[in-house]
Amino acid sequence: MIKHARLALPLAVAMAGSAMATSAAAEEINLYSARHYDSDEQIYKAFTEETGIEVNLLEGDSDQLIERIKREGVASPADVMMTVDAGRLWRAEQEGIFQGIESEVLAERLPDAMRHPEGKWFGFSQRARVIFYNRDNFDPSEIDTYEDLASLEFDDSICIRSSNNIYNQSLLASLIEHHGEEEAEAWAQGVVNNMARDPEGGDTDQIRGVASGVCDLAVANHYYYVRLLKSEDNADREAARKVGILFPNQDGRGTHVNVGGAGVVDGAPNPENAVRFLEFLASDEAQEIFASGNNEFPVVEGIKKDPILESWGNFNKDDVNISVLGENNPEAVRIFDRVGWR
Ligand code: FE
16 A cells, blocks of 8 residues: 655645654655656555555655755655656755665666766656657758757747756756857857747747747657647647657757656665665566656666657667766856846
């Protein structure tokens, strides 16, 4: 059984007394998760069935969970923290949330790029930040790369969300890694100059902007597009059909990917169970479910993907280590500020 709690605001509202502090002799892990997919529960159940280890779940947003673990201090029952985006995982690391672990299973199952160099956190699913174009107004052969987005010919063409969004910060962090700060700043300036409108809304709104003709091009994570394609709402599916997807930088370093990931909490009361849980997330069984919950790509090769993702075929992924996206995050934020990317 999954004991389930949702972190309510204000943070002072405690749940530890009810679900988590009851540590009898039973094997358990206390999982703090900022992912909210129903499919994740399937994974926890499968893990418990295989190992006999119960999963006690506390859900909240990433920053809440970090604050909570810090406030709980050495008394924190947290064993594993799970969230999305390398930038957020890195922030948790900077706050001292994670401990480095060694696991042969993870070393063998996960690609290098998906493992923090000291084993502090790991990527278990991948999301591609891609370019979308209007099928009627735009010839996709005109653009190949993220770098092209800054080109003068795309003046007044691009929809992309605000710079306070972590996905854009991680994308710019990858450009800093490949080109250095100066070129990355020139790129960001070029994109600002090419915006069709001031940044507004989330990733889905950028895709809708392409569908409605406000912009020819948009940047967004792939799964927002998949959601529109699968929507029960006719208008959503209609909008998605007007939009094409393009995986940038296929002839070079590959498309920028970000992750859903997790790490073992420093001072975890059940560290061995926590490691077993992470190892389970890398299993074939969990990989298929973990990625499918949000229409993401599994990190382990050969796992069955969602049919829509499967239809796109394979694409080259930028294999920069996920920790780099965090390390370059502060510089990315400063660059966005300097170029006036709202
Ligand atoms: Fe998202």
